[in-house]
Amino acid sequence: MRIMEIALLMLALTACTGEPPSSDAITGGNPRRGLEAIQRYGCGACHRIDGAPGAYGTVGPTLQRIGERAYIAGKLPNSPGNLQQWIRFPQRIVPGNAMPDLDVSEIDARDIAAYLYHQ
Structure with a gap:
């Protein structure tokens, strides 16, 4: 999805419920599990992530x-x-960049994305 598609999706979901969509609705992931995955993969060793100890x-x-x-x-x-693709395959997307491939599973990538969009 592009930014415009995300905006339209959010607008449509807001119109249906009266509230903006949650990060888990947008990503299919779970923010709580995403925080656990962020800690398990050691993302905070390289990144500042609010709410992640x-x-x-x-x-x-x-x-x-x-x-x-x-x-x-x-x-x-x-x-x-x-x-989610970037989280899973950063070296395929931008070969030689500083972010290593950490063998992040598809489910963990969804959960991490849900956490990051939830902030």
Whole structure:
């Protein structure tokens, strides 16, 4: 999905429920499990992630308010699917970048994306 598609989806879901959609509705993941996965994979060693204990890394970019960004990794339009692909396969998307492939499962990537969009 592109930013416009996400905006339209959010607008449609808001119209149906009267409230903005939750991050788990947008991503198909669970923010609570996402926080656990962030800690398990050690994401905070490189990234600052609000609400994640010990996640004060400065090697990678801060992941605060990632849902408001236009691009992921300066290359991918920001969408739940693209964020999940980046989390799983950063070296396929931008070979040689500093983020290692950590063998993140599809489910964990959905949950991590849900947490990051939830912030």
